[in-house]
Amino acid sequence: MRGFLLAIVLLGCVLSLAAPFGVGILITGEIGGNAIYELVQQGALRAASDAIEIRIVEGGYNQSKWEPLLLSMAATGKYDLIMTFTEGMPASVAKVARAFPNQKFVLLDGIVPEPLPNVYSVAFKDDEMTFLAGVLAGMITTSGIEGTNLEKIVGLIAGDTYPAMINTMKPAYEAGVKSIEPEAVVLFGIVGSWSDPARGRELASRQFEGKADIILLIAGGSGMGSIEEAASRGKYVITVDSNALAMKPGVILASFLKHIDLLVYETIIKAFEGSLPFGSNSRVGISEGMVDYTRDDPLFIKYVPGEIRERIFQWYERIKSGGLPDF
Known part of the structure; x- marks a missing residue:
């Protein structure tokens, strides 16, 4: 019996290790026809693998829906990381992050001014x-x-x-x-x-x-x-x-x-590897290879x-x- 129970425990550990790293991405808008969000999608799909599962949610252009969507994504408890965008979202990210302290959040192209231990934000210069x-x-x-x-x-x-x-x-x-x-x-x-x-x-x-x-x-x-x-x-x-x-x-x-495709990709990979500095924010520009021109x-x-x-x-x-x- 002990051997049988041990086998069940080991099987559970294997399944746990095999579970993909879930990333939920809330687009504050729509992808089609929006060049910046098309780049976001490209960066996210580049990061996707057997070990990293990506789900993209398009929030549309009604800003009043963005915070409730973020809240509902956090409430599911199925994401290891939730990512969203723009200067329209810092207050919403902070509010939802406080409500779900065990959920990790990333805000790109915007800064959450108050450091929170489960939030990382990065803005472009x-x-x-x-x-x-x-x-x-x-x-x-x-x-x-x-x-x-x-x-x-x-x-x-x-x-x-x-x-x-x-x-x-x-x-x-x-x-x-x-x-x-x-x-x-x-x-x-x-x-x-x-x-x-x-x-x-x-x-x-x-x-x-x-x-x-x-x-x-x-x-x-x-x-x-x-x-x-x-x-x-x-x-x-x-x-x-x-x-x-x-x-x-x-x-x-x-x-x-703005190389937001590269920023999305690198951020997801760092979060997966456990090296993303939650509780802080940063700014990236020309010297970091994130701002350029044609x-x-x-x-x-x-x-x-x-x-x-x-x-x-x-x-x-x-x-x-x-x-x-x-x-």
Whole structure:
């Protein structure tokens, strides 16, 4: 009998060891048509294996549903790790993490300000991304290339107003522009939605009418309208998050990239290995290989003059080795 009981115990241990590491991913939006969440999916699927089981939940665009979904995922008790995203989620993550202290949580592209022992959060250095975009915009508006005018004016269109935009990204973009042309003017517009291309086109039209040569778009799907407006006028835009150059070659001059696919993959693997520093947060950027731009893309090389490509790369290397200049 003792041998039989021991066999049952050993079998239970084997089954326990064989159980996959469960990762639940709450997308604060939808994957289809959203470049950043398509990258999230790619990174998650890359991490999936016999030992790591991934389940992705699309939360949709009704923000009031995100916290209840996070809560319900935690309540199931079936995930070793729950991952979610964006600056819209720190308060919700903290609230649910307190309610389920034995559940591990990760927030990416956002920071939970109060350290919690079961939460790890990591944000991108968005100021590095938008400063470098501003440097490029400043170079374009002073370049005299076809489609630019004598006025030193550039634009920025945001999907909505939120702390990171107002306090970090917009000031860094303006500083990047003015590092090239101190007298340059930066026009700023807010769509009020991440999925309103018509409004995005209207704002772009206003900025181009205001003599902007190039516009940085941080507007999600609303930026599609801005891109179409730029194309109709022979003007330029810069995009963020993923490589969009092939969408409108010669109009989208550069994309400044967040390698969130790599961040998702590495975070899941570290959590699986037990090396993720829960109870802390961090920020990643150019020096960590998580922020970059389309410097090697043939379309960037084709449409951006060589002198500008060389200068923007010098700025990239400068930030990579020494961080941003004071502004």
